[in-house]
Amino acid sequence: MKRTGVFICRCGINIAGTVDVEKVAKELYKHTGVVHSEDYIYMCSDPGQNLIVEAIKEKKLDSVIIACCSPTLHETTFRNAAKSAGLNPFQCEIANIREQCSWVHKDMEKATEKSIKITRSAVERVRRNESLEPISIPVTRKALVIGGGISGIQSALDLANSGFEVILVERSPSIGGHMIQLSETFPTLDCSQCILTPKMVEASKHPKINLMTYSEVQEISGYVGNFKVKILKKPTYVDPDKCTLCDECTRVCPVVVPNEFDIGLTGRRAIYIPFPQSIPATYTLDIKACPGLLPIACGKCEDVCEPNAIDFDMKPEIIEEEVGTIIAATGYDLYEKELMSEYGYGKYPDVLDGLQFERLCSASGPTMGKILRPSDHKEPKEVVFVQCVGSRDPELHCAYCSKICCMYTAKHAMLFKHHVHDGQAYIFYIDIRSGGKGYEEFVQRAVEEDGVLYLRGKVSKIFGDKGKLKVWGVDTLSGKDIEIDADMVVLAMATRPSKGAEELAKKLKIAIDKDGFLSEAHPKLRPVESVTSGMFLAGAAQAPKDIPEAVAQASGAAAKAITILSQERLYHAPTVAMVNVNLCTGCEMCVHVCPYDALSLKDGKVEVNEVLCEGCGTCSATCLRAAIQIKNLTPLQVHEMIKACLGG
Amino acid sequence: MIHFGKLKQKKGKIHINKDRCKGCAFCVEYCPKDVLELSEEFNIKGYHPPRIKNEDECLYCQLCETICPEFAIFVTLKKEEEEVEKGES
Missing domain, CATH: 3.30.70.20 (Alpha-Beta Plaits)
Structure with a gap:
C-alpha cells in the first residue's frame, strides 16, 4: 500500500468560499492509504510548496495529491516541488476542485461532498501510478522559415545571427514580400524599399541562411526538434550563376503579361526579373506565360543569351531537409476585388486598390513617382479614398478590422497632396483606428497640414460619368447624401491570409481561425506559438498587422524557436x-x-x-x-x- | 488592362502561301495560342491549307514558320507594333 499525502488549497476564497476545505482534509485522512492530509491558504506559494516538501520527508510519503486548480496551471509547480523532496514527479497528481467544483457550484455542502469525491478518486489513481522518466529526444539545430516577406526575413536573420542554420523558403522569384511594393511607410514616411533592401541583402549574403526562392514546401513530417521537410524547387530555366543581367532576353520575348510587382499597372515579359533589386538577382522564365517548351515554341531568349544561362531542360527538384523548428510567415493578400463590384474595380481603370496606389506613389513605380490616372495619364485633382472595403462587414464580406487601412489611407491622402498640391483628397471612413506610436498625430497631420477631408460614412456606388468617377455616399455626421465627381478612387481592400496559406496549414497541422488566419496557441500568453509544438507564427499570416508589429512578432517567433534550437535534447511527457x-x-x-x-x-x-x-x-x-x-x-x-x- | 510602361504585346501578322501547303497541320497542332485551324477549301495540290481563326492572339513567336516543312507560312510584326519597336531602340 502506498503512503499518500493530500494537500488541499484554499486558493483564498476561490475554493474555500464554496468548499469546506477543513472537512475535505478530515474526510480524506480517513481514506485508505492516506497518511497525511492538510489544507493551506495558497498551496502554490513558497510556504505552501514547503509544506509538501516537509511532509514528504517527515512522513516518508511516496505519492501526493494536490487538490487545487486545473493541472494546466500548477501541475508543473507541484511536480517540481515533489521532485525536490526526492519523489518521482509522476507520483504527484492534481485533483481539480476549483474549475471543476468551487467555481461552478454555490451549495457549500454539495460542493464539499463533490470535492471529497474528486480528491478520493485522485488518491485511487495515484495508488497505481508508476514512476516514469521523461522521454528524451535529440534536436536538429536548424530552422525552416516559410515566407520571404519582412516577417520571414526578420525571423531568418534573428535565427542566423544567433548562430543557427536557417532555410528561408519563398514561393515567388524574389524575397521582399508586399513591403517591397510600398512607397513610403507610416508614420515616418520612410522609403519602404530603402529600409527593406538592406535586410534583404543581409539575408541573401548571410552564411547561415540558405535562401530558396521560387520554392514551395510540399510535405512535412516528424515532430518538434526533428521535422523532415520536402521542398519543391520550381525551375526558373535560368542559371543565376551564368546570368549577367544583360536584359537581352526580355527584349526578344514576344509575350507581355501583367506584372505582379505593379499589380497589373505595367506589363512584363514571360522571362523577367520581378524588380531591379530582386534577390536573387536573376531572371525567371514564367512557364505559364511562355508560349511553351514542349516543344520549344519560341526559344528566342535562348538564342540571344550570350552567357548561355538559359536552360530549357531544367526540371523541378525536390529537396529534403531536416529541421528542428518551423516558422510560418506566409503573409497576406488583398481581398478579391471581383467581390466588390459595386465599387467598379476592374470596370473602371481609375479605381485602384491600396497596393496599386502605393506603386503609383513609388519613385520606382510605373510612373516614376508621378500620380497619374491609368486611363488617360492625366494628373487627378479630386481623389476619393474608401476605407473598410470588405472589412468590418460581417453580412457580406469579412467581419474583422484589417487594422492597417486607416493608417495607410491617411498616408495615401498625404502623399497625394505632396505630389498634387492643388488636389483634394476625400476619405470615407467608419471609424479612425490610429492606435500606435505616433499614429494619431499622423492622422491629425493629414487633416491639418494637408487638408484631407474625412467623411464619416459608407460609399454606396461608384460609376463612370463623362470621364470622371461619380461617387455616391453619405455623411452620417451631417446626415447628407454626398456626390463627388472624382478623378480617381482608391479602395482600402481588406487584408486576407495569403493564397495557399490554408493548404500549408494543413501540411503543417497548424489550426486556422474562422477567417483563415493561422491560429496562435493562446491569444494572450502564447501569441507567436502555434498549437503544434515546434511551429511558430510570424507576421500577417496570423492576423492583419503593420510593419513594426510584424517585425516584433517575427523576432518573437525567432526567440521562441531558439528556445528549442539551443537545447541539446528535448524532453517529452512519458504519459x-x-x-x-x-x-x-x-x-x-x-x-x-x-x-x-x-x-x-x-x-x-x-x-x-x-x-x-x-x-x-x-x-x-x-x-x-x-x-x-x-x-x-x-x-x-x-x-x-x-x-x-x-x-x- | 496594362496602362503604364513601354511594354506592349507584340502582334504577329500571319501570311499563308496556300498553294505550297501539303496539309500536314503541324502549324495548327503546335501553335501555342491556337490561332490556326484547317480550312475546308482545297489548294492547287488538293490539300486543305490552314486558315486564321484568331489573329489577335498571335504572339509573333514564329513557331509555325519554323515548323512548316514546306515554307508555306510566315509571320511578320504588325505595322503599328513595328513602329513602337523602332521608337524604343
Whole structure:
C-alpha cells in the first residue's frame, strides 16, 4: 500500500468560499492509504510548496495529491516541488476542485461532498501510478522559415545571427514580400524599399541562411526538434550563376503579361526579373506565360543569351531537409476585388486598390513617382479614398478590422497632396483606428497640414460619368447624401491570409481561425506559438498587422524557436500510450483514430511512436481488448477512480 | 488592362502561301495560342491549307514558320507594333 499525502488549497476564497476545505482534509485522512492530509491558504506559494516538501520527508510519503486548480496551471509547480523532496514527479497528481467544483457550484455542502469525491478518486489513481522518466529526444539545430516577406526575413536573420542554420523558403522569384511594393511607410514616411533592401541583402549574403526562392514546401513530417521537410524547387530555366543581367532576353520575348510587382499597372515579359533589386538577382522564365517548351515554341531568349544561362531542360527538384523548428510567415493578400463590384474595380481603370496606389506613389513605380490616372495619364485633382472595403462587414464580406487601412489611407491622402498640391483628397471612413506610436498625430497631420477631408460614412456606388468617377455616399455626421465627381478612387481592400496559406496549414497541422488566419496557441500568453509544438507564427499570416508589429512578432517567433534550437535534447511527457502485444490483434482501429499519427502497425502489432504521442487516450478508448493503454491512466485506474466517485 | 510602361504585346501578322501547303497541320497542332485551324477549301495540290481563326492572339513567336516543312507560312510584326519597336531602340 502506498503512503499518500493530500494537500488541499484554499486558493483564498476561490475554493474555500464554496468548499469546506477543513472537512475535505478530515474526510480524506480517513481514506485508505492516506497518511497525511492538510489544507493551506495558497498551496502554490513558497510556504505552501514547503509544506509538501516537509511532509514528504517527515512522513516518508511516496505519492501526493494536490487538490487545487486545473493541472494546466500548477501541475508543473507541484511536480517540481515533489521532485525536490526526492519523489518521482509522476507520483504527484492534481485533483481539480476549483474549475471543476468551487467555481461552478454555490451549495457549500454539495460542493464539499463533490470535492471529497474528486480528491478520493485522485488518491485511487495515484495508488497505481508508476514512476516514469521523461522521454528524451535529440534536436536538429536548424530552422525552416516559410515566407520571404519582412516577417520571414526578420525571423531568418534573428535565427542566423544567433548562430543557427536557417532555410528561408519563398514561393515567388524574389524575397521582399508586399513591403517591397510600398512607397513610403507610416508614420515616418520612410522609403519602404530603402529600409527593406538592406535586410534583404543581409539575408541573401548571410552564411547561415540558405535562401530558396521560387520554392514551395510540399510535405512535412516528424515532430518538434526533428521535422523532415520536402521542398519543391520550381525551375526558373535560368542559371543565376551564368546570368549577367544583360536584359537581352526580355527584349526578344514576344509575350507581355501583367506584372505582379505593379499589380497589373505595367506589363512584363514571360522571362523577367520581378524588380531591379530582386534577390536573387536573376531572371525567371514564367512557364505559364511562355508560349511553351514542349516543344520549344519560341526559344528566342535562348538564342540571344550570350552567357548561355538559359536552360530549357531544367526540371523541378525536390529537396529534403531536416529541421528542428518551423516558422510560418506566409503573409497576406488583398481581398478579391471581383467581390466588390459595386465599387467598379476592374470596370473602371481609375479605381485602384491600396497596393496599386502605393506603386503609383513609388519613385520606382510605373510612373516614376508621378500620380497619374491609368486611363488617360492625366494628373487627378479630386481623389476619393474608401476605407473598410470588405472589412468590418460581417453580412457580406469579412467581419474583422484589417487594422492597417486607416493608417495607410491617411498616408495615401498625404502623399497625394505632396505630389498634387492643388488636389483634394476625400476619405470615407467608419471609424479612425490610429492606435500606435505616433499614429494619431499622423492622422491629425493629414487633416491639418494637408487638408484631407474625412467623411464619416459608407460609399454606396461608384460609376463612370463623362470621364470622371461619380461617387455616391453619405455623411452620417451631417446626415447628407454626398456626390463627388472624382478623378480617381482608391479602395482600402481588406487584408486576407495569403493564397495557399490554408493548404500549408494543413501540411503543417497548424489550426486556422474562422477567417483563415493561422491560429496562435493562446491569444494572450502564447501569441507567436502555434498549437503544434515546434511551429511558430510570424507576421500577417496570423492576423492583419503593420510593419513594426510584424517585425516584433517575427523576432518573437525567432526567440521562441531558439528556445528549442539551443537545447541539446528535448524532453517529452512519458504519459504516453503503451501496447500489450499479447492482447493486440492488429485490428488497426487505434491507428486510424490517432490524431497525432503516433501509431503504426509493425509485424501485425501496433507500435507507439512515443515522441509523437500526446497521451490523449483516444486509442485506449477505441481498443476493444484494452491492449493499448495510457501510462498512469490505465483502464484499471479509471475504473477505480469511478468507483471512488460513486462512493464504493 | 496594362496602362503604364513601354511594354506592349507584340502582334504577329500571319501570311499563308496556300498553294505550297501539303496539309500536314503541324502549324495548327503546335501553335501555342491556337490561332490556326484547317480550312475546308482545297489548294492547287488538293490539300486543305490552314486558315486564321484568331489573329489577335498571335504572339509573333514564329513557331509555325519554323515548323512548316514546306515554307508555306510566315509571320511578320504588325505595322503599328513595328513602329513602337523602332521608337524604343
